[in-house]
Amino acid sequence: MEAEMVAQVRRFNRTVAQRIGALDDDYLARGRPLGEARMLWEIGEGGCDVRVLRSRLQLDSGYASRLLRSLEAAGLVTVAASDHDGRVRTARLTERGAAEREELDRRSDALARSFLAPLTAGQRRRLTAAMDEVERLLTAALVELDAVDPAHPHARHCLREYFAELHRRFDAGFDPARSRLADPAEMRPPAGVFCLATLRGEPVGCGGLRFHDDAPTELKRMWVDPAARGLGVGRRLLAELESRAAANGSRTVRLDTNGSLTEALAMYRSAGYREVEPFNDEQYADHWFEKRLPPPTSTTPTASTSTTSVRSRPG
Amino acid sequence: MEAEMVAQVRRFNRTVAQRIGALDDDYLARGRPLGEARMLWEIGEGGCDVRVLRSRLQLDSGYASRLLRSLEAAGLVTVAASDHDGRVRTARLTERGAAEREELDRRSDALARSFLAPLTAGQRRRLTAAMDEVERLLTAALVELDAVDPAHPHARHCLREYFAELHRRFDAGFDPARSRLADPAEMRPPAGVFCLATLRGEPVGCGGLRFHDDAPTELKRMWVDPAARGLGVGRRLLAELESRAAANGSRTVRLDTNGSLTEALAMYRSAGYREVEPFNDEQYADHWFEKRLPPPTSTTPTASTSTTSVRSRPG
DNA sequence: TAGAATCTCTGACTATAGTCAGAGAGTGGA
């Protein structure tokens, strides 16, 4: 990785953390401890369970409780037992609390405006476009890839969503039971492998391999959550699966797909897959692709371990 | 200003502050109070006067002193009187302190790498390019414009730099005494106005007007510090001066310049100035420009008051 | 050279953030 890129990231972190972090905090605080302001904000218009607040703001339960007591004492919040579960408590904004939150909203808007105000129209456009790009790519870098059991709840979720999407997009619908590799367990090691893409703990994509002794490895069930598209998740999944196939001794990966999945087709093509004659009788397929793999490198598999280790807090 | 832009800035602030701010801090701290880590960093290889540390880190003098005592006790820093001024004390890293600082450096690098690691080469390029853009434009938004007396030290600094640059760039050199408006005081109100562009307290550009009863307003001494070019400072200065000219009743602004100042020429042209016949005998000029001004709007002058007010901390 | 100003330091504070152990109420499964 080029030193210049690393230096750029560091410069950015410095500038932006200084400019935004500190200001944002000062600005939100309104003479109130920052923790309280954040809590107020996070409760939101519709109220929020205390346990959700705790996990979103990453607070110790004692600390969270204390913050709520303080907001309660200030008449901004009420806390009551949840309807569904007597253990859970739900925080709600009082009228004054809602007004206070709106004030925070206004201030956040004003702060954002102050970033744009001194710029010309062209600069503003460029700034917001670049911010969007940075945000998207930083989010993309948070996506982690891991091999999981195909029966893992996250894996099941992805497969369910994948099938539902095929059903919506195929004119004649889609019934997984009538497709090849109907049973996800066929992708369980050692016969195959199933990879999951996860963003902030939520599954956002998947893809599986099925190894064959006498035939190229088969790639199946590639899917990316619509909300996570454009982050390069599909491409990374594909690369991950290819490297796992290579590590397993495969020289070739092939797959079948359907012409209505235009994004997928484009991705396979740009990733070096070339269209071949049908090699199976998958009834939902009308395109078949194949790619010769380079021999495995020593550093496979490439699941993003670095990201994971960095995100854990030093003890 | 479009609501979508404001929303984008707010999204960006949230995402980035979370992702970078917190991580950065955790990462730098190394089991040490963050303030100490920052101080250690800021002292740098060559040592640093305490007063400079205080102003850079914006610390209370008592607090700064305490942090230094703590680093001293840990054997990372020595503090001794400055050679030049017995009141001033200079902090220097010990060998262990320097090693510690290098460790911080390594960790910052590792953190930056972890942002890039999960991305493809193309994504990395796009991310760093976008970061550069955001950084530059956020910096540009920090530039403040104010009218000052031409005798103000910052004004003198800019004029000195401007003359030095002309001297370097003109084949025959440049002697301010032999040019028109040799005395900066001619741009003092009410006969004229002198504007300064300031970035983080440092002057980075200037420009002046000289009003004439019977002739168009004359624009002189436009200069932008080379380190601050590309931030749109010149364009903003120009707009500011034009609006001040209009507010003063001028319908036309004109200026003379030299063909070797290509950036300036390009800027004048793109800002709506058109070349005219020589209207004075400035010996250093070989191009003359003129622009008809729109009638003054009610909100002039446009000196960036919003930025200023936002940057001051709420009491 | 006296007095003002500058720089740093110490002591005495306050506020905020955050941790930890344990109690009490409620839930769900064997």
Next chain:
DNA sequence: TCCACTCTCTGACTATAGTCAGAGATTCTA
């Protein structure tokens, strides 16, 4: 119905950040 578990709360802590007033040494300036 009992037991393990979940969720929240309280009390008792510690650590960090930050403020303020004033003292002592030094330097600048009139």
